Amino acid sequence: MMEVAQIGVSAVHEAFRAAQGLARLEVPDALPALESVTHLSWQFPGEHCTECAAPDCHASCALFERGPVGRCRRFEDGLVVRPLRHPLFPYLVEALFRPWGQIICVGNAWCVPRSRYARGARWIPRLGRLSFALQSAGRRLPARAQWRAADLIRGAGNRLPRLLNRWAARPGQPAPDALLVLVGNPHREPLRLEVTVSGFGASQGGRSYRTVAELQPGWNTLDLPAAPVWAVIDRRRLFRVCLVPLIEAPRLLEFLYLGWVRRARPAAPAPARKVKLVVFDLDNTLWDGILIENPDREYALRPGVRETLETLDQRGILMSVASKNNFDDARRVLERLGIWDLFLHPRIDWEPKSANLAQIVRELNLGADAAAFVDDAAFERAEVQAALPEVRVYDAGELTGLPARPEFDVPVTEDSRQRRRLYREEGRRQAEFKASAQDYEAFLRSCDIRLRLEPLDEQNAERVFELVQRTNQLNFSGTRYRREALDALRRGGNPAPVVLRCEDRFGSYGIVGFSLLSVGGGAAVLRDLMLSCRIQGKRIEHAYLAYLLRAAAEAGLERLVCRYVRTARNAPAARVFADLRCAPGPGEGGGEEYGLPVGADLPEFPARVDDRIGLSRQLRRLAATADN
Known part of the structure; x- marks a missing residue:
């Protein structure tokens, strides 16, 4: 839950500005990064230490300083909210970081329309101020007792972002497109900011996404595509977002927005942007299980897969395979299933799937924007999309629904039924020429x-x-x-x-x-x-x-x-x-x-x-x- 030390002007921050000769940054009414944003997420930032091992570190760490809420103070004067007259953002958050200080938010990928965001955001500083006041009420208690009481209050407050994130994980809810950070650096020199998305304890299996940005003086926009994040983080499970200035002395930063966003989708593709090629993964996509772990097992196609492949073939949509497997084992299974001949130029090896897909596209003399990729692994889909952004990617769970999608709706003709054979003949032409x-x-x-x-x-x-x-x-x-x-x-x-x-x-x-x-x-x-x-x-x-x-x-x-x-x-x-x-x-x-x-x-x-x-x-x- 957001913990607001005060709403308004911080005397400590103003004294720091005066000592450093820093001016307040003027907040622009319009920012280019927001032009296409249709949905934003409410976030609840709090103060934390990068090396926290509370409460044991309270006694063992020489840098520990008990703050008003019983935790280590890593911000000078806590999180300060400055109200704004802005059409979208009713406030900004100031933090005067000490070394090892970080902002931490319990992950919430639930995005709402802009107008709804602006209305709801007005209540967040009030809730944060209430949480801070309740935690500070125990300051006369022994340190460990206050920490335990405050921890219960924080835990109760954190149920809100966790609930919102569960809503975001419901079936059919679109995933955010980016993690957007609008951050002001009032200093005259750049400073580096680390952005990390990770789990709490074992919630993400030890996986984390990390990037470092250099903040120039003035307002900065960190627009981080979500796909690489979701490649390593399961957004359906508990996660957190952390911002850590890499500093050796106190530095002041101003945050206008920190959270996930969805953007307006581009106009529906023209009818010509039909899919001409689908490249499939094998394991947990065409069949259940991992071939290399059990090569002697009798694999069966998932329900509806055979019918889908036959429908795509009849429509003249070419198909291939990009799978990390042993070639001979995979071919043996595909031949036994009677579908090996459906695939042109299959790439079954240990190379990145984006490289294999690019090679398939070249061999078939197609554009990358005519290709689609189907894989059960979010990492593999993100890797392909990062390297080949024109390629459309689909989760394996969407496989049997592909023929019903408009991009796969192409006329069935005698030529379309023969297209796979025609491309095989072209392959023989090329092979003969090379020989x-x-x-x-x-x-x-x-x-x-x-x-x-x-x-x-x-x-x-x-x-x-x-x-x-x-x-x-x-x-x-x-x-x-x-x-x-x-x-x-x-x-x-x-x-x-x-x-x-x-x-x-x-x-x-x-x-x-x-x-x-x-x-x-x-x-x-x-x-x-x-x-x-x-x-x-x-x-x-x-x-x-x-x-x-x-x-x-x-x-x-x-x-x-x-x-x-x-x-x-x-x-x-x-x-x-x-x-x-x-x-x-x-x-x-x-x-x-x-x-x-x-x-x-x-x-x-x-x-x-x-x-x-x-x-x-x-x-x-x-x-x-x-x-x-």
Whole structure:
């Protein structure tokens, strides 16, 4: 419970300020760290000694000085509350620390809305002042008797933060996002402040989180992400937060806020931010138990796991494994369970899971923000999130509910059912190339790549819809066409849709691209092009643009113009313009245009084009429409 020695101005603190030549810090009305904060937690700081072994240390420690509440005095004049006229914080707390002094709070992760916090915070100094007065009432008692009586009062007061923390641990309650400390240093020189989150006794099994910050003169914001804390601290159990200035002489600090916060969630991800890859832990995630501790046991999948894996596979969501285990033992169990073939590029070793997940993402040629990670261990989830913040992480308890989440809601098509097989074939391509002595261009020519152009029709419309929702990197515009828009394009007119399908000697890639063509100003205009990342690096877009340029010449047009709108993710799509030496220029609506004259000298690209739509004829039709 908070222990307030006085509310108002401390004569001891003011004398210290005068002796040191220190001024009070002006409290700003607005602080950047609070802009996104929606919820805050009430905390109840108290005075404590870093080396406390009470009550035995009262007799053995030469530095012991009995304070008004019977404990060792490590603050000059205790905790002092200064009332404020602030829209969020009704007071600040001053502490004049002696060496070995610390502020300690019984952990409370229960966060409430800002308005509710401000109303409730007004009562905390009053409760703290009452607690201090009750403990001080026994000052005429023998030292040990007063300490025991005061300890009972503190214990009763500490039931409040413990109760609040139990509320925070209820199922469905969101965890705080950060530990926020707004602390003022009125001194002219920096000083170091240690922040520790640990248990009481054995409540956290000896685990603790510790960091040290340097406080510059003036107001400082310590904004500590909660995920690394929860990786070592179980917030459902009793814990404490301690602030310890690392000093050798008394120092004054002012605390505007010390506690947990939740922040406004970012806007719901765009439909394109669907999960394309899920990486699973094994132990206590897919099955119960730890394989390395009992490798001969007959393991069974947890209820609902098999159905979930099959559903994700049908939707074309790739899956892999990142597990700290012996590879051969894990593979044997996965094969016996009949699910080994569901996982691409599994990483089963003793490396950090973030490193393994990054390697899986690279091998599958995906962005990290398309990946998700499922693990029962809070430490492993926090480690991945710290190294790969774009990756979405889920507790193992959420595994069977993944298909119902919007980020996993993707259309089921024939191509999606085959996606795992397509990626396996790509793995064989890469393995063969690495084993060959050929240069990359020669290897591509040996692959016998065939690019087929076909119309948008009822049979492929669903796959095209899926493609335009999922494609990020090889996307000229970033546009996500709705089903209604695709239906309108399918009925014909201007612009004309073109669907790209690809295969090579290893197998079929299926539908890999979609583009829109129009004609204007004597030019064939590529208004949009999006390609699956599965064909990235195979010069498919080069071959398509080169063929489109030849078709434009046959249609009597003068040049090819490609429209391009930069997004945060589509820089790889623009590389083709540099490779083809396209002339850049400004485009519509802040976009860019890249042009090529017909007859431009372009190299031969490995992919052969099988034109099933008569592209030059389509361009002549579009030109006639434009003229009319």
